[in-house]
Amino acid sequence: QKEVEQNSGPLSVPEGAIASLNCTYSDRVSQSFFWYRQYSGKSPELIMSIYSNGDKEDGRFTAQLNKASQYVSLLIRDSQPSDSATYLCAVRMDSSYKLIFGSGTRLLVRP
Amino acid sequence: GAVVSQHPSWVICKSGTSVKIECRSLDFQATTMFWYRQFPKQSLMLMATSNEGSKATYEQGVEKDKFLINHASLTLSTLTVTSAHPEDSSFYICSAREGSNYGYTFGSGTRLTVV
Secondary structure: OOOEEOOOOOEEEEOOOOEEEEEEEOOOOOOEEEEEEEOOOOOOEEEEEEOOOEEEEEOOEEEEEEOOOOEEEEEEOOOOHHHOEEEEEEEEEOOOOEEEEOOOEEEEEEO | OOOEEEEOOEEEEOOOOOEEEEEEEOOOOOOEEEEEEEOOOOOOEEEEEEEOOOOOEEOOOOOOOOEEEEEEEOOEEEEEEOOOOHHHOEEEEEEEEOOOOOOEEEOOOEEEEEO
């Protein structure tokens, strides 16, 4: 079983819609979770981090964490074509501070 | 915010030669630096973790004698790909963590092509 799992997609949504990206993780003791966006050929850039159960909102982005279900998600409201990218879920393995990435979900926002 | 400078951004080398990639934290002291490798259409795979002044910890399956990591100061870590072969062609990305800060800052990556 992979430590961090994501649906590879592509997830295709029309411009203005809500895009929902999901991620599950296997290590129950993980406490820190991150969403990164990566454009083709570029390095990942941090969108949001979340550490507590519940929702965390930042502009058009909302991260949701459910530790009991070992599930973290990212919602993108009012999706724009410029949001088209691969979204990587990352989990910090607290015993070593290693950041482990999922395989990423490719998002396509259609104009 | 925290900035990590990585260079070169791209390099082409001949098979059998060695290539050094540098990763510098510009405005903070990086307690720990991480090196990742990313093949096309795949995710980032952690290669090793390096702490300043100590030996790097390599992930299972990563050859430590081939991928030499040096973290001589709190602001600089280097990855040397020794005796590079075409299968080592990949996108190498470093990341730095500052002390108790939960955040990780990534370098811009190095595209290595071995011909």
